[in-house]
Amino acid sequence: MPLPSQYRSLNILAQELPPALAADVEIQWQSLYERCDQGQRDWYRAFVESEHRQELLVAFSCSPALVELCLRKPAWLADFVLNKQLHSHLPDDAWHTELRELCAECESAEDLATVLRDFRNRHWLRIVWRDLNRLAEMEETVRDLSALADACVEVALAFLHQQLVAERGEPRSAEGIPQQLVVIAMGKLGARELNLSSDIDLIFTYPEPGSTVGGPRSDDNQAFFIRLGQRLIQALDARTADGFVFRVDMRLRPYGQSGPLVISFDALEEYYQDQGRDWERYALIKARCIAGDTKEGDRLLQLLRPFVYRRYLDFSAVESLRDMKLMIQREVVRRQLQDNIKLGSGGIREIEFIAQCFQLIRGGQELNLQALQLQVILAELGSMAYLPEPVVDELQAAYKFLRNTEHAIQAWRDEQTQQLPDADNALLALSFAMGFGGDVAAFQDVLALHRQRVAAHFGHVIAPPEVEPDDQQHLSKNRWRAMLDDLDRDLVRQTLEEAGFDDADEAARLLVALLNGASVLRMQGRSRDRLYEFLPLILEDLCDADSPAETLLRLIPLIEAVLRRTAYLVLLMENPAARKRLVVLCEASPWIARQLAAQPVLLDELLDANSLFSVPEKAGLSSELRQRLLRIDSDDLEAQMEALRHFRLAHVLRVAASEVTGSLPLMKVSDYLTYIAEVVLDAVLDVAWQNLLDKYGSPVPAGDDQRHFVILAYGKLGGLELGYGSDLDLVFMHDLPSSYVSDGKRPLDAATFFTRLGQRIIHILTAATRLGPLYEVDMRLRPSGNSGLLVSSFTAFKDYQNSQAWTWEHQALVRVRAVAGDALLAQKFEALRGEILCKPRDIAMLRDEVVNMRQKMRDHLMSASDKNAEFDIKQGSGGIVDIEFMVQYAVLAWSQQHPPLTHYTDNIRILESLAEQGLISAADTRTLIDAYKAFRSQAHRLSLQEQKGLIAETALGTEREIVSRFWQQLMLSP
Structure with missing residues (x-):
């Protein structure tokens, strides 16, 4: 008996769909009704008359494959609505939980195969429905498809492993440790970017050789796992009356199809080390352990990181990607795939190549570029300024559009294709699915625009090198x-x-x-x-x-x-x-x-002239270093030390490049070298502090947001006059009572905690890593020198300076400032420094002590240059140190009456303060400053030429005469 017309027809479809699609959907609707029982017919009729009517029209018109599933299983759609899964996101753990419950009743491989296929098909219907109706964004669609595959592989493997153990015993290592197969997902599944009809690319491996125990006969582990791998592939890939779960591709394994299906970790590592090819590096970029012994699998992938990501800049990746692209282009031409949105010009593969190019070149240094997801990599390339933000925006928009197009193409017949359809109805459905209604031309125009942009950006990244005519x-x-x-x-x-x-x-x-x-x-x-x-x-x-x-x-x-x-x-x-x-x-x-x-890693700095010949201000330096360190795990001290060293080397090179090309004057050179050191010290303190907190807890009382620790800089760093090869003269200070104890599992008293903090800071600064030490450090200026405590308390430092310090130590105090650490303690130190420098002194005795110290220094440090008719810019009579000693003497002699002399630590501003206080004439001050700059400029030039600080005896004669005259007037006249 025929169905009444009110059941058989949707009546007004022509008003809501393009006519060609409406006719097909009318036929499909009638077929569905004929398959349903009365209850299901009533449900579908109510559903199509609800607010979800448009969803059904879109899904049915754009995916005959989805309709076919509804015809075979009419109840599935109703179940999804009843369980509220059609219009909501599934939690990450829902996939495995549901499938494990379904497989709990399985008694054979045949039962497993049926459950897996039903599970896949049912969720494929839900995913396609949500994707075509934009109830899920592209990112959720690929994540759900990947979660579906993960669950199928993991649950099937667990079932088959137990089944095989019952037959042949449990595989164990030579030490008796149970062994499991490790399943590594590559490609789109590895990156959780699976499409609607993707193959899943897998590699099977296992940790250790050995043999099975407890079975009727003993197999070696490899034979056991090969048999298990074969059963897993059969469970997923074999086509039955219910279809298949996922097509499994094992060609990415070592030696490809000619190699064994499963090999051990050691064999896998040896293969990649000895025979691994460039394309295998690209494949491993997206590798992820998805089933079996995942802990061991993650360990294996960490061991393979050096093969994938070189620690140096690997521009050979560009060559290889260019070669691969040419191979793909030849295949596109041969197979007429110009309309393939994956392989054709401006397609998905080119966006992937752009991301992979930067990953392989820089991923060894920029750990954030070791992420799996393409969109994450593109965002990182924008934030790191490797690609302009507008380019990243266009690539991400194109990627999303192309992936949505790919899904719509594959949803049509559940076929593994990225080829734009030829058939009119299929092309019309694709346009409709992409939101263009029946306007196929408008869809094609937008698609062409995205592909043109991708092709242009791809050309800029992977283009052949520039050549001469x-x-x-x-x-x-x-x-x-x-x-x-x-x-x-x-x-x-x-x-x-x-x-x-x-x-x-x-x-x-x-x-x-x-x-x-x-x-x-x-x-x-x-x-x-x-x-x-x-x-x-x-x-x-x-x-x-x-x-x-x-x-x-x-x-x-x-x-x-x-x-x-x-x-x-x-x-x-x-x-x-x-x-x-x-x-x-x-x-x-x-x-x-x-x-x-x-x-050689610094060669990277030569790529961009804009950054090479411009140095950011201190705030920019600090922000850049902070961003670099944030990308590194806080417990990875080695990586943090490497990042610090690379940062310092790169920015010092930029300063030198700017100086030799004349774009950075002398005073700015020292400023920037000083800023770099300050930013590095601040970061080193942060790293060392966190490292000790993890071990010992904090000695600082709860609610106190200060660290009660500072790093004091003496000498060139203190005086903002750092050179390219300067050591850092440092002193560490804290102000917590020794009675305070850290609150960790291994508590330390405050004094011991800060001593270990100082030791850790020195280790981070001076350890000889692959990139060398950060800085050479001199700690001899601390109270009592090398025999004194590594870290002084504020009280002890104050007592020492007031009662035991030599005059030369007070001279050194003129050029001291806090460069990292607690702001309040830095203020306390600054006040103490002012007090000490302003102490009343016997001027005649002070002058004699300074002059005597200067002579001792000259006798001890002067080279044989005088005999060779050469002038030592630093130590020679009338040179840099004479100016420094006069400035130090002036501060110690006159600060009691003129406290502003203590405000600055650099010689030039102290000289300017002497003029402002009326102690030296403005004209004399200017001549001394000019002489000082001339000496330092010459010293910088000699440093960059790797020459000693010696010049001809006749050079800078006027400047030396000026300094010597001032020395005579200030230091030797009664």
């Missing part, structure tokens, strides 16, 4: 290639001479020695090719230098330093502007060349 490039390459292929020293000298090298013979000797050296001769394959591709480029750039041979001499240690890490050569080949900046800086300063050779 073809003719010029061809000529220069031929010249240098012929020379390098022959490597006859006379030919090399002649070629260099013709190219304009100033000392062609010496340059030829250096170049031949480099290429005939053991390090180069041991190079093989791609690494050797890179060196021979790099040399013509750098030799051509050297032709523009004023002293090509000398600059080559400075560059060779850098080249030798990167022969094992030729990715740095790729960095310079990929970035001609950075290569030219390298030549300019190394020609200007051997100190810069040595820094780059010692730490």
Whole structure:
């Protein structure tokens, strides 16, 4: 008997859907009614007349595959509504919980297969419904699909493991420890970005070899886990009357399809170490342990991190990604996939490549770039300024649009495709699902715009390196290639001479020695090719230098330093502007060349001229370092120390680059070097403090927000005159009574706590890591010198300064200030410093002591330069130290009557204060300041040239005469 018309027809569909889709949905609706019993028909009729009518129309018109599931299981949709799961987010633990309960009744692999397929299909219906109706954003859709797959793999593995143990015994290590299969998800599942019809890429492994125990026969662990892996694949991948759960792809395992299905951790590590290829690094970027012994699996992935993420900048990733892209483009052309939104131009794969490129280049240093999700990586690239924010916004918008399009394509027939449909109805449904109604052209225009933007951004990131005009490039390459292929020293000298090298013979000797050296001769394959591709480029750039041979001499240690890490050569080949900046800086300063050779990681700084030749103010430095450290686990001291060192090295290089190119004057150079040290010390104190809190708790009473600890800086840092190679003269001080005890599980009295804090600070500053020490530290200026306590209490420091300190220690106090720590204690110290400097003194006795100390210093520290007709800028008569001693004497002698003399710790502002107080004339003050600046400027230049602080006896004669005259008047006249 036919159904009444009020049941069989939706009547007004044509008013709510494009006509072509409305007709199809009408047919599907009638088919559904015919499959339903009376109760289900009533439910569907009520549902379609409710506020959810439009949802049903969208789902039915855009996904015949969803309709097919409803035809097979009419009750599923009603169950989701009844359980309130159709219009709400599922908690993360719901997937595993539900599936475990369903599988609890399974008695065989066949039962398991049925439950898994029903579970997958039922939730696929729910996910598609929510996705097409935008009840879930794209991010929730991919997360739910990934959670669905995780649950299926994990629950199926647990069931099959127990089943196999019952048959063959439990696998154990040689030490008797039970072993489990470890399932590593790769690709989209690893990143929790699965699409509606994704394969799941898996790798199977297990921790340790051994054999099974307790079974009728003993199998070795590998045989056991291979059998288990085969059963797991069968449970998920086999197509039954109920379909399949997920297609399983095992080709990413070591040796691919020709390799064993399962290997041990040791074998896996050995494979990646000895034979791992670039594409396998990319695959492991998204690796995640999803089932089995997840704790051991996470440990394994940590062990594989060094293979994936190099500790140095790895620009070779650009080459490899470029090669992979070319392979994909050839495949696109061969298979006519231009309309493929994943593989075609401007597709999903290009966005993935952009993110992976930065991950592989910088992920070893920027731990935040080791995240799994693509959108997280894009956001990080924006916050780190590796990509402009507008570019990130466009990429994220395109990614979301393309992924939504991909889901709509796959929802149509539940097929594994990213190809835009040809059929009119399918294309119309895609446009409708994407919110464009029946306007297919409007959808195609927006899609084309997103793809154009992605293609443009991809081209900027993965584009071939800039090259010279073809003719010029061809000529220069031929010249240098012929020379390098022959490597006859006379030919090399002649070629260099013709190219304009100033000392062609010496340059030829250096170049031949480099290429005939053991390090180069041991190079093989791609690494050797890179060196021979790099040399013509750098030799051509050297032709523009004023002293090509000398600059080559400075560059060779850098080249030798990167022969094992030729990715740095790729960095310079990929970035001609950075290569030219390298030549300019190394020609200007051997100190810069040595820094780059010692730490090639600094080559990254040459990429951006804007950042290289501009140094942020102290607030900017502090913010940058804080952001770097926030990305590191607070308990990872090694990573924190590396981040601190890289920060300091990079910013000191920027200061030097700015100085040698003339964009930063002398006074600013010292200011910025001082700011860098202050910011680093503040961060070091934070790291050390947190480290001790974790171990011992805090000695500070509850409710007190101060640390009661400061770092005092003496000398150049105290006087804001830090140089490139300056040590840090430091003193540590606290002001808590020793009776206070920390509140941790291992309590310490306050004095011991602060002593250990000081020790930890010194360790962080001076430990010789891969990037060297942060700073050399001198603690000899603390009370009682090396024999005194490492950390002084405020009371002890005060007593020492008032009753035991020598005059030279009060001189040193002139240039002391708190640079990190408790603000209140810093104020207390500043008040104490003022009191001590303002103490009444016998002027004649003070003058004699200062003069005698100056003479002792000169006798002890002066080199033999006087005999060589050279002048020591610092220690020579009329040099820097004479000015410093006069300033210190003036502060100690006159501060009682003129307290403002104690306000500053740097010599120039103290000299200005002497003029303001009427103690020295303004004209004399200016001449002394000018002389002081001239000396310091010369000292800075010599430092960057790696020369001692010695100049010709006749140099700076006027300045020396001025200082000597003032010394005579102030320090020697009665």
